[in-house]
Amino acid sequence: MDDHGIHTIDTAFHRDRFDAAYLIVENGRGAFVDCGTSHSVPRLLAALAAAGLSPAAIDWLLVTHVHLDHAGGAGALMAQLPNARLVVHPRGAQHMIDPARLIAGATAVYGEEEMGRSYGEILPVPESRVVIAEDGHRLSLAGRELLCIDTPGHARHHYCVWDARSRSWFTGDTFGLSYRELDSARGAFVIPTSSPVQFEPEALKASIGRMLAYAPQKMHLTHYGAVGNADKLALDLYEQIDAMVAIARNCDGLADRHRCLVAALAALYLERARAHGCALDDAGVQRVLEMDIELNAQGLACWLDRDRR
Incomplete structure (x- = not known):
């Protein structure tokens, strides 16, 4: 408390x-x-x-x-x-x-x-x-x-x-x-x-x-x-929201769009985690964020498809 x-x-x-x-x-x-x-x-x-x-x-x-x-x-x-x-x-x-x-x-x-x-x-x-x-x-x-x-x-x-x-x-x-x-x-x-x-x-x-x-x-x-x-x-959130939008745009139209989104989001968060001085190694960071990376990729895909309509 x-x-x-x-x-x-x-x-x-x-x-x-x-x-x-x-x-x-x-x-x-x-x-x-x-x-x-x-x-x-x-x-x-x-x-x-x-x-x-x-x-x-x-x-x-x-x-x-x-x-x-x-x-x-x-x-x-x-x-x-x-x-x-x-x-x-x-x-x-x-x-x-x-x-x-x-x-x-x-x-x-x-x-x-x-x-x-x-x-x-x-x-x-x-x-x-x-x-x-x-x-x-x-x-x-x-x-x-x-x-x-x-x-x-x-x-x-x-x-x-x-x-x-x-x-x-x-x-x-x-x-x-x-x-x-x-x-x-x-x-x-x-x-x-x-x-x-x-x-x-x-x-x-x-x-x-x-x-x-x-x-x-x-x-x-x-x-x-x-x-x-x-x-x-x-400020961290604003920067990442903009970066995630850019990632979504870059991956849109690809046959393996979901794989592109997952890989690019993982790279973004790992880079920021290293800059932040997180004690976990890359595998540890990926393990903590694995579910969220997958869900964020799905959410960006939904946004792209809705935005297109």
Whole structure:
């Protein structure tokens, strides 16, 4: 827990220190930000107990967007939280109320066996317990105001949460990915996430700029944990977003476009990791980022195809 009652919870999705949920505690009441998958629910409830709260003390579950590593466990968790309401972007609300399309889409990509292994059962959330967060939506956690702002770029159903008490953002995937294995004496290493299917580079840069305007002291990333020095990291993200767009353009039209995208993204991130002074060798960096390189390549391909239409 930090000085402002913010607890980082490892959801254990995929690997250790890959996927975080957050618990904000204020005057005996709590709010979760993101929740991982249904497999994560016991960990979130254990973190709640460790913080001295009962499930009845949770007022809010805020899901930054409805990708399954952030919100797949929302229905299962809400079933354990009798007084909580789910706060979701207007574009994502229907997927939480009726997750059939979400399940079908993910199953088509991963297959039923992998869906069960990675995500578990995806349960609906009763519509009566859903609060839609339009841009600028404000809510109170025992008098502590949380502000939701619309932050497209990674997904059109994404918002970020500003906590004025701690002067920090809960950024979902809008402020990129930063794994602690890649930290160096220069601080956190960050890369953008362009995972399928709604990457929009200019919108993403604009969303990052909106967050910087609040002069944040910390950014709480779902992947993974709190980072400082937001202005510097934002510049890193801007540079890489532009570089990723250039890579996408260069690979477009090739018969082996996906292979070109994967190879060029890996080269970009390895070069930046070396310049950052990451302690891991190239194979280690590649191992940490392997899944994200693949997803970013897929997302860039979706963007190219959509842009062409």
